Amino acid sequence: MATRIGRYTLRLDTSPSVECYAAIGAKKEAEGPLAACFDQLMEDSTLGEQTWEKAESRLQKEIVALALNKGGLSPEEIDCIFAGDLLNQCTSSSYGLRSFGLPLIGVYGACSTMAESLGLAGLFVEGGFARRAMAVTSSHFCSAEKQFRFPLEYGGQRPPTSQWTVTGAGAAVAGPSGGPPYLRAVTFGRVQDMGIKDANNMGAAMAPAAADTLLRYFDDTRTAPEDYDMIFTGDLGQIGSDLLLQLTAPRGIDLAGKHTDCGLLIYDRKKQTEVGAGGSGCGCAATVLCGYLLDQLREGRFQEILFMATGALMSPTIVQQGESIPGVAHLLHLSANPWPKEVVS
Amino acid sequence: MATRIGRYTLRLDTSPSVECYAAIGAKKEAEGPLAACFDQLMEDSTLGEQTWEKAESRLQKEIVALALNKGGLSPEEIDCIFAGDLLNQCTSSSYGLRSFGLPLIGVYGACSTMAESLGLAGLFVEGGFARRAMAVTSSHFCSAEKQFRFPLEYGGQRPPTSQWTVTGAGAAVAGPSGGPPYLRAVTFGRVQDMGIKDANNMGAAMAPAAADTLLRYFDDTRTAPEDYDMIFTGDLGQIGSDLLLQLTAPRGIDLAGKHTDCGLLIYDRKKQTEVGAGGSGCGCAATVLCGYLLDQLREGRFQEILFMATGALMSPTIVQQGESIPGVAHLLHLSANPWPKEVVS
Numbered sequence: 001m002a003t004r005i006g007r008y009t010l011r012l013d014t015s016p017s018v019e020c021y022a023a024i025g026a027k028k029e030a031e032g033p034l035a036a037c038f039d040q041l042m043e044d045s046t047l048g049e050q051t052w053e054k055a056e057s058r059l060q061k062e063i064v065a066l067a068l069n070k071g072g073l074s075p076e077e078i079d080c081i082f083a084g085d086l087l088n089q090c091t092s093s094s095y096g097l098r099s100f101g102l103p104l105i106g107v108y109g110a111c112s113t114m115a116e117s118l119g120l121a122g123l124f125v126e127g128g129f130a131r132r133a134m135a136v137t138s139s140h141f142c143s144a145e146k147q148f149r150f151p152l153e154y155g156g157q158r159p160p161t162s163q164w165t166v167t168g169a170g171a172a173v174a175g176p177s178g179g180p181p182y183l184r185a186v187t188f189g190r191v192q193d194m195g196i197k198d199a200n201n202m203g204a205a206m207a208p209a210a211a212d213t214l215l216r217y218f219d220d221t222r223t224a225p226e227d228y229d230m231i232f233t234g235d236l237g238q239i240g241s242d243l244l245l246q247l248t249a250p251r252g253i254d255l256a257g258k259h260t261d262c263g264l265l266i267y268d269r270k271k272q273t274e275v276g277a278g279g280s281g282c283g284c285a286a287t288v289l290c291g292y293l294l295d296q297l298r299e300g301r302f303q304e305i306l307f308m309a310t311g312a313l314m315s316p317t318i319v320q321q322g323e324s325i326p327g328v329a330h331l332l333h334l335s336a337n338p339w340p341k342e343v344v345s
Numbered sequence: 346m347a348t349r350i351g352r353y354t355l356r357l358d359t360s361p362s363v364e365c366y367a368a369i370g371a372k373k374e375a376e377g378p379l380a381a382c383f384d385q386l387m388e389d390s391t392l393g394e395q396t397w398e399k400a401e402s403r404l405q406k407e408i409v410a411l412a413l414n415k416g417g418l419s420p421e422e423i424d425c426i427f428a429g430d431l432l433n434q435c436t437s438s439s440y441g442l443r444s445f446g447l448p449l450i451g452v453y454g455a456c457s458t459m460a461e462s463l464g465l466a467g468l469f470v471e472g473g474f475a476r477r478a479m480a481v482t483s484s485h486f487c488s489a490e491k492q493f494r495f496p497l498e499y500g501g502q503r504p505p506t507s508q509w510t511v512t513g514a515g516a517a518v519a520g521p522s523g524g525p526p527y528l529r530a531v532t533f534g535r536v537q538d539m540g541i542k543d544a545n546n547m548g549a550a551m552a553p554a555a556a557d558t559l560l561r562y563f564d565d566t567r568t569a570p571e572d573y574d575m576i577f578t579g580d581l582g583q584i585g586s587d588l589l590l591q592l593t594a595p596r597g598i599d600l601a602g603k604h605t606d607c608g609l610l611i612y613d614r615k616k617q618t619e620v621g622a623g624g625s626g627c628g629c630a631a632t633v634l635c636g637y638l639l640d641q642l643r644e645g646r647f648q649e650i651l652f653m654a655t656g657a658l659m660s661p662t663i664v665q666q667g668e669s670i671p672g673v674a675h676l677l678h679l680s681a682n683p684w685p686k687e688v689v690s
Contacts, residue, residue: 001472001473002472002473002474003473004424004473004476008448010474050666051663053663053666054666080533084451084453087660087662088434088660088661088662089433089453089658089659090453091658091659091660091662091663094536094671095658095663097536098537098671101535103532104534104535104673105454105465105533106429106453106658106673107450107452107453108429108434108435108452108453110434120450123472123474124468127347127468127474128348128349128472129347129349129468129472130349131349147662187448188450189448190447190448190449191439191442191449192443193443313435313436313439314439315432315433316433317398317432317433317436317492318396318398318399318440321395321396321398321399323440326439326440326443328439328449328451
């Protein structure tokens with residue numbers, strides 16, 4: 001039974017484990033600084049499929065199989081999957097996961113999906129609703145460019161504020177195993193819209209949501225940045241990260257040295273200049289979490305982290321109609337240790 | 346704390362109440378047999394907005410305000426909203442709900458969204474994750490036609506298997522009030538794909554998912570159709586409903602006289618011949634549930650019902666690529682009475 005802390009934060013008193021997890025990337029990710037953290041790096045970003053949409057579905061299928069395999073689990077040991085993605089009607093998830101025969105609880109949080117889905121999976125374990133629940137998401141540079149911006153063949157120029165959609169997928173299983181890493185708390189985000197209308201500047205559109213969720217989490221838990229080894233946002237990139245610091249500083253929260261962004265970790269922006277302000281897409285936060293962060297916790301190199309994936313909740317249609325871009329951010333507190341007994345008893 | 350019954354079904358031992366709910370429709374719904382059940386019927390299906398997408402967002406904003414108002418609740422009394430819709434990137438939900446300042450947990454289940462979101466809301470109450478959680482969804486004939494089929498101006502012909510997307514929205518609040526109706530059990534669906542490729546025959550694409558979820562629920566709970574006053578599917582329409590009976594009969598489940606479909610209830614197919622095989626869209630199951638079914642339970646005219654909304658998890662893009670259409674169905678057991686103490690103790 002979770003305990004509500006303050007107005008917005010749920011403390012998972014049983015500290016569900018993230019039992020197993022995996023990350024897949026492709027060529028661009030193989031050239032980045034986290035290359036060694038991926039379980040698999042696809043040479044061929046079509047994955048042998050005829051369309052980019054089918055290639056992305058295939059990423060989800062592969063990542064679920066990989067994560068189960070790493071955990072020595074069969075699909076029958078999973079009670080439900082929370083999954084979503086950026087494609088229209090979330091088809092990567094529905095098509096990619098249809099062969100597993102598991103209850104599918106579809107979610108949509110744009111690039112915040114990894115935090116949303118793993119938060120829900122953890123709560124399902126906490127509440128006894130599932131013995132094990134899985135969280136999955138993906139993105140693909142080519143399906144995203146085609147859908148949100150221009151067909152690749154058009155060769156559209158990208159402004160420096162733009163971000164590079166990660167071709168990759170991450171999956172994680174929440175369960176009762178009792179080993180690290182542990183999921184300690186979840187804060188679901190409120191939609192924030194500061195009027196940004198530039199679909200090539202998602203970092204700016206999402207930063208207010210990241211600030212809102214983080215401030216509410218600190219308020220609720222009476223903690224501060226110094227209580228954590230590090231705070232990882234999902235895909236704010238350089239511009240959104242700078243804005244996050246500017247938005248939180250006036251509230252007395254100094255994130256300097258305590259914050260970085262998955263979109264800044266996954267690529268080397270000096271060498272890979274084409275990535276612009278950093279990585280993005282559901283696969284960005286998902287692969288950095290499932291490829292890098294969870295291992296750091298498991299191996300004790302981090303003790304306490306906050307993982308906050310951010311999503312820009314727009315569609316090309318509605319932005320073309322002159323609307324601004326709302327953002328949302330969901331936060332997870334992950335730890336190398338379960339809650340101490342004196343806290344949760 | 347929910348109890349897992351069998352492999353797939355969650356029994357909500359605290360029997361959360363559906364405390365308040367509301368339904369909005371438009372002109373076509375005003376001409377149908379359930380007209381009197383709607384809380385509001387919009388004369389102008391633009392809702393004063395410049396685009397169909399914005400009109401549908403407006404539907405979500407209005408329905409949340411209406412449901413809260415009916416329940417005498419302020420937004421501050423709601424801990425989170427589960428919402429989703431059919432539009433690309435679920436923009437009706439994100440844009441429609443951004444002004445409420447509440448945590449938004451985006452879901453995607455196509456037309457199964459009302460059952461998915463209310464199931465999750467009920468589980469959040471059951472698990473102590475929320476004191477009150479809201480479930481919301483919508484659809485709009487004009488935004489759906491434009492996105493999934495043809496622009497209205499094109500005047501495309503509709504085959505008789507096609508269904509008519511409901512212009513409407515429903516919202517319901519799960520909470521602890523202790524009055525009827527009660528949410529007793531949830532079964533989340535597995536994706537089923539029998540190879541249907543006709544995007545004008547959604548009923549056929551979704552019927553296998555409905556059959557799968559229903560059979561698993563009966564297996565898990567050791568109940569049968571005769572234990573319920575009625576079983577309501579979401580939007581199978583006539584063709585999908587016929588198929589559901591054909592798919593369940595060989596398994597010894599006789600639904601004759603015990604099953605109807607929200608898509609058959611909402612319109613008068615004899616007079617409103619343009620609706621084809623019946624109503625559809627997230628708003629179909631949502632308005633029939635929130636406008637009609639929940640009142641029947643509250644007033645004791647039904648004692649036990651199953652509400653199973655069905656979704657076709659396709660996108661136009663992936664169907665044009667030659668893919669078949671997977672379906673999913675999520676089931677809720679709703680009752681005029683809470684679980685008897687001897688069952689849950």
